[in-house]
Amino acid sequence: MSRIIRAALLQHACGEDKNTNLATSIAMAREAAGKGAELVVLQELHTTRYFCQTEDVACFDLAETVPGPATEWLSAVAAELGIVLVASLFEKRAPGLHHNTAVVFERDGSIAGMYRKMHIPDDPGFHEKFYFAPGDIGFAPIATSVGRLGVLVCWDQWFPEAARLMTLRGAELLVYPTAIGWDPRDDRAEKERQRDAWTIAQRAHAVVNGLFVLSVNRVGHEPDPSGVLAGVDFWGSSFVAGPQGELLAGAGATQNETLVADIDLGRTESVRRIWPFLRDRRIDAYDGLLKRYEA
Amino acid sequence: MSRIIRAALLQHACGEDKNTNLATSIAMAREAAGKGAELVVLQELHTTRYFCQTEDVACFDLAETVPGPATEWLSAVAAELGIVLVASLFEKRAPGLHHNTAVVFERDGSIAGMYRKMHIPDDPGFHEKFYFAPGDIGFAPIATSVGRLGVLVCWDQWFPEAARLMTLRGAELLVYPTAIGWDPRDDRAEKERQRDAWTIAQRAHAVVNGLFVLSVNRVGHEPDPSGVLAGVDFWGSSFVAGPQGELLAGAGATQNETLVADIDLGRTESVRRIWPFLRDRRIDAYDGLLKRYEA
Numbered sequence: 001m002s003r004i005i006r007a008a009l010l011q012h013a014c015g016e017d018k019n020t021n022l023a024t025s026i027a028m029a030r031e032a033a034g035k036g037a038e039l040v041v042l043q044e045l046h047t048t049r050y051f052c053q054t055e056d057v058a059c060f061d062l063a064e065t066v067p068g069p070a071t072e073w074l075s076a077v078a079a080e081l082g083i084v085l086v087a088s089l090f091e092k093r094a095p096g097l098h099h100n101t102a103v104v105f106e107r108d109g110s111i112a113g114m115y116r117k118m119h120i121p122d123d124p125g126f127h128e129k130f131y132f133a134p135g136d137i138g139f140a141p142i143a144t145s146v147g148r149l150g151v152l153v154c155w156d157q158w159f160p161e162a163a164r165l166m167t168l169r170g171a172e173l174l175v176y177p178t179a180i181g182w183d184p185r186d187d188r189a190e191k192e193r194q195r196d197a198w199t200i201a202q203r204a205h206a207v208v209n210g211l212f213v214l215s216v217n218r219v220g221h222e223p224d225p226s227g228v229l230a231g232v233d234f235w236g237s238s239f240v241a242g243p244q245g246e247l248l249a250g251a252g253a254t255q256n257e258t259l260v261a262d263i264d265l266g267r268t269e270s271v272r273r274i275w276p277f278l279r280d281r282r283i284d285a286y287d288g289l290l291k292r293y294e295a
Numbered sequence: 296m297s298r299i300i301r302a303a304l305l306q307h308a309c310g311e312d313k314n315t316n317l318a319t320s321i322a323m324a325r326e327a328a329g330k331g332a333e334l335v336v337l338q339e340l341h342t343t344r345y346f347c348q349t350e351d352v353a354c355f356d357l358a359e360t361v362p363g364p365a366t367e368w369l370s371a372v373a374a375e376l377g378i379v380l381v382a383s384l385f386e387k388r389a390p391g392l393h394h395n396t397a398v399v400f401e402r403d404g405s406i407a408g409m410y411r412k413m414h415i416p417d418d419p420g421f422h423e424k425f426y427f428a429p430g431d432i433g434f435a436p437i438a439t440s441v442g443r444l445g446v447l448v449c450w451d452q453w454f455p456e457a458a459r460l461m462t463l464r465g466a467e468l469l470v471y472p473t474a475i476g477w478d479p480r481d482d483r484a485e486k487e488r489q490r491d492a493w494t495i496a497q498r499a500h501a502v503v504n505g506l507f508v509l510s511v512n513r514v515g516h517e518p519d520p521s522g523v524l525a526g527v528d529f530w531g532s533s534f535v536a537g538p539q540g541e542l543l544a545g546a547g548a549t550q551n552e553t554l555v556a557d558i559d560l561g562r563t564e565s566v567r568r569i570w571p572f573l574r575d576r577r578i579d580a581y582d583g584l585l586k587r588y589e590a
Binding site for chain 2: 246288294
């Protein structure tokens with residue numbers, strides 16, 4: 001029942017210049033393909049700095065239509081390398097309407113599907129509600145030649161509902177392009193708690209759904225353009241977890257890294273046979289999940 | 296905003312004799328109270344061996360009504376020690392109708408509330424669907440003088456839906472009496488993956504809901520009375536996790552242990568201020584959670 005695919009997670013720093021960032025992504029994708037990767041996952045908003053540290057209308061100039069110039073580039077790269085490619089872009093849908101959108105390219109360069117980030121954060125340093133309208137195409141796996149991808153984005157990581165819905169709709173693995181980091185002013189213990197929490201939450205998605213999780217985060221310090229905060233130290237630490245939550249591969253916290261891992265999608269079948277959680281969900285008693293709060 | 300309670304998790308082995316097991320639980324509760332514990336949590340089905348390794352109608356003799364002899368004993372202990380006590384019993388509700396039930400006693404010995412295990416496993420060595428009807432009182436926190444307890448039991452651990460529903464209904468901490476262990480025939484790597492998965496899944500409940508999790512598991516080898524399997528090595532490893540999933544206290548895998556931890560319930564407020572997941576749930580898009588499967 002073994003079905004092995006080779007995946008690569010591309011973790012890198014981003015600078016001010018969009019073309020340079022895109023060139024970095026593409027060079028790393030080429031390196032990954034050279035190592036035999038069939039599935040290549042890019043980090044969240046990989047063509048730009050994480051501009052959401054401040055609310056600035058000028059940043060809407062960074063957005064592009066889908067399809068648009070960036071997808072043209074990425075489509076050509078996917079076709080040239082013969083890879084399934086997961087990219088993450090700032091989508092301009094209409095004047096004043098933007099999304100945080102993941103686009104999946106098939107090996108022939110066609111667009112296999114897209115996902116618009118559903119859960120949008122808004123916290124000091126992460127003002128996403130200003131930039132991104134909440135996704136309106138829901139939680140739908142994207143069928144590709146390497147399997148059905150449950151593509152989710154960053155803040156979605158903290159919501160077991162999202163992982164579960166992708167699973168119930170047939171996702172074979174979960175993929176999380178991410179941009180998350182530390183406030184440099186926090187102490188080491190707080191930083192460790194935060195990164196551990198991030199890792200644990202996603203490994204738990206793997207466990208309770210019995211599938212692989214691929215999470216890709218950027219690295220590097222990016223200053224707060226408004227000067228209000230101390231900027232963000234993106235913590236990298238991209239990883240691949242198996243269907244028991246086991247860590248199969250992990251990147252460091254500071255360096256660009258092309259993380260390659262072989263994934264046997266057949267393990268989902270064997271793990272779910274010993275842990276048949278999907279059999280036992282109490283769907284007769286879950287109505288409250290559709291409420292904001294009930295106390 | 297600090298509100299500190301001292302909790303104790305009582306992890307112990309169980310033998311054939313019910314009175315001896317109950318005496319062990321009570322002696323450890325007394326020890327915990329002597330250390331200042333206000334909240335004492337017992338492991339799943341602490342008055343008996345884990346009889347679900349085999350399907351034997353004679354085992355229904357182990358069940359008791361609630362209230363009944365065991366609750367009378369435990370009520371007296373709670374009142375004597377002035378503790379909130381979480382017990383886990385094999386409940387006889389009617390002839391041929393039994394539940395896996397947690398009972399919570401208030402400091403005055405009164406029954407503060409009960410929870411009937413909602414998710415019922417059935418796997419080799421864990422034939423619970425034979426013994427326990429699925430709970431019918433849903434996911435409802437139990438109000439006590441130490442806070443509102445989201446009491447769940449064992450297999451519920453693998454269902455983020457259960458933890459979320461308790462949270463949305465005002466639970467201030469999650470409590471999991473448990474009986475989980477290894478098949479002695481599995482190799483060390485498989486055993487470690489299983490225990491890690493168990494820990495991670497529950498630490499993630501703490502993270503995504505921003506509250507404390509207390510999980511109590513038994514220790515010791517118990518043979519399979521039917522001789523079909525190799526028995527179960529219960530892995531102990533009871534633990535307390537904080538609202539960022541951080542491990543605050545942990546027990547070993549083989550010995551009886553009274554694990555005491557101070558819990559500051561005020562941390563939920565501060566953690567949820569930086570990680571306001573409850574604000575951002577997409578309740579407009581969660582309908583699929585009420586389905587068995589959608590693909």
